[in-house]
Amino acid sequence: MIVHELSEFIAKSSFDHLSEQAKEQLKIRLLDSLGTAIGAIEGPPVMGIRRMLDDFGGSEQSTLIGGGKTTPDRAALYNSALVRYLDFNDSYLAKGETCHPSDNIGSILAAGETTDLNGKEFLTALGVAYQVQCRLSDEAPVRDKGFDHTTQGAYAVAASVSKALGLDEEKTANAIAISGTALNALRVTRTGALSNWKGLAYPHTAFGGTHAALLAKYGITGPPAVFEGNKGFMDSIAGEFSIDWSSEDLERVTDTIIKKYNAEIHSQSSIEGMIELKKKYGFTADEVEDINIEIFDVAYHIIGGGEEGDKTIVRAKEEADHSLQYMVSAALLDGQVMPEQYEKDRIEADDIQSLLQKVKVSPKQEYSDRFPDEMPTKLTVHLKNGETHSIEKRDYEGFHTRPMSWDTIIQKFEGLAEPYTSKELRNQIVETVKNFEQHSVSDLMELLIKVKLES
Structure with a gap:
């Protein structure tokens, strides 16, 4: 059975199997994700989840970023929502x-706190999460079938949480199943x-995958x-697809890749x-006649107005950060x-609502052929005075070519954490993550519980 081949791979994975580059990149992504999590602590949907957890309580085993504790699966939900x-x-x-793949971090932290997971074990479990989710995305994409990418995430969460909990191969296989x-x-x-x-679909998967591992x-x-x-x-x-887990x-x-801007990934270039x-x-928005963007087909369909809907209708954050326009x-x-x-x-302001209507997005086959090894795009700005300015990016x-x-x-x-943390706390978090091999999940959570709401 494939699930047993996968569980064997998970059981055999160890910190020694990570290259020095992989170890460093995992720690970089951990710090990046903690920044996005702390920066989101006053997000309305996240605060709604927090109120729900406060109302219903639960066993206080896993720390919530910003204070409090709850059950591991609920902590996975909340901390993943922050990320x-x-x-x-x-x-x-x-x-x-x-x-x-960093969507898996909240689950591993929540489970790892219950087992006193050390830094090396955490990085190994996180490496497992990245490998499982990315390889399933390579070989078994589901977007064109009408399913969300969180579908592959269900396997990654269960795999990495099983590793964090120290489950044997049989129980790991059951968790994944x-x-x-x-x-x-x-x-x-x-x-x-x-x-x-x-923004909550993967946190829900984090909750469900963690819960599945606990059931197993x-x-x-x-x-x-x-x-x-x-x-x-x-x-x-x-x-049908095939992955030889014994050789992974x-x-x-x-x-x-890591986001430079707070925007959907395909928009970054x-x-x-x-x-x-x-x-x-040095031109201004008032001088613009129109803006033409040529881009690869995936970006066109997801954020440019292709098969996933009109992206010039922007009324809320969730629509804004998925509208290239x-x-x-x-x-x-x-x-x-x-x-x-x-x-x-900002979303409702006249200047941006007017300008986004002037942005036209179209797919270009040459760029589609170069994706995902590159993130190619060409922007052409036509000004009212007849001038034209353009730029082409790869x-x-x-991006992994410019890490x-x-x-x-x-x-x-x-920048993200400053409103909710002291300089001393930020320095402690950075140093703990950079030297995570010498620390534990509990050490990190003892710092993250000190994050405070601005108001």
């Missing part, structure tokens, strides 16, 4: 799928009129033919391009795309 809400965490680009059978999400999450669920820990079994069986994952959703490593994290154009030529307009008007560009007043700072340094990641972390 995800801003839509500012990392991504992995496969030809037919895009995912955010339960989670993979139960958590097949619809792509409507990210099409048409977008809702809070866009206590002896609950799942369908062993979850992958290849009658009406299983292949038969019902993904189609833990290096896929090195192919993931276009946003960087618009900011560079504005700096070079909005994000490029914000880059021109404000010179940046950060959390403040998604405030209600990547951005944060971010520790210094840049720390700057991003500082």
Whole structure:
């Protein structure tokens, strides 16, 4: 059974299997994700979840970022929602799928705190999460079948939490089988009129996958033919595919990419391009006649107005950060795309609503052929005085061809965390993550519980 081959791979994975580059990149992504989590602590949907947890309580075993404790599965839900809400965490680009592997961090922290997981064990479990989710995205994409990328995430959460809990191969297989059978999400999450669920779909998977691992820990079994069986994952959703788990490593994290701007991942090179154009030529939004963007087909369909709906209708954060028209307009008007560009007043302002209507997006086959090895785009700005300015991009700072340094990641972390933390606390978090081999999950959570709401 495939699930047993996968569980054997998970059981045999160890810290020694991580290259030095993979270890460093995992720690960089941990700090990046903690920044996005702390920066989201006053997000309305996240605060709604927090009120729910406060109302219902639960066993106080796993720490909530910002204070309090609850059950591991509920902590996975809340802390994962923090990581995800801003839509500012990392991504992995496969030809037919895009995912955010750092979505798994909240689950591993929640489970790891219950087992006194040390830093080396945490990084190993996180490496497992990245490998499982990214390889399934490579070989078994589901977006075109109408399912969400959180579908593959169900396997990654259960795999990594099982590793964090120290489950044996049989219980790990059952955890994966339960989670993979139960958590097949619809792509409507990210099409048409977008809702809070866009940012909460993976946190829900984090909750369910963690819960599945806890069930397996206590002896609950799942369908062993979850992958290849009658009406299983292949038969019902993904189609036939093959991954030789016995030959897999833990290096896929090195192919993931980090966001420079608080925007959907496929927009990053276009946003960087618009900011560079504005700096070079000094034009303003009032001078613009229209803006034409040529881009690869995946970006066109997800954020440009293709198969996932009209992206010139922007009424809320969830729609704004999935509208290339909005994000490029914000880059021109404000010179940046950060959390403040998604405030209600900014979204509804006349200047940006008017400008985004002038942005036209079209797919270009040459660029589609170069994706995902590149993130190609061409922006052409036509001004009212007859001038034309254009720029062509193949990547951005944060893409795997131009990786971010520790210094840049720390700057991003500082900017997001500053309103909710002291300088001393931020320094402690950075140093703990950079030297996580010498620390434990409990050490880190003792710091994160000190994060405070601004108000």
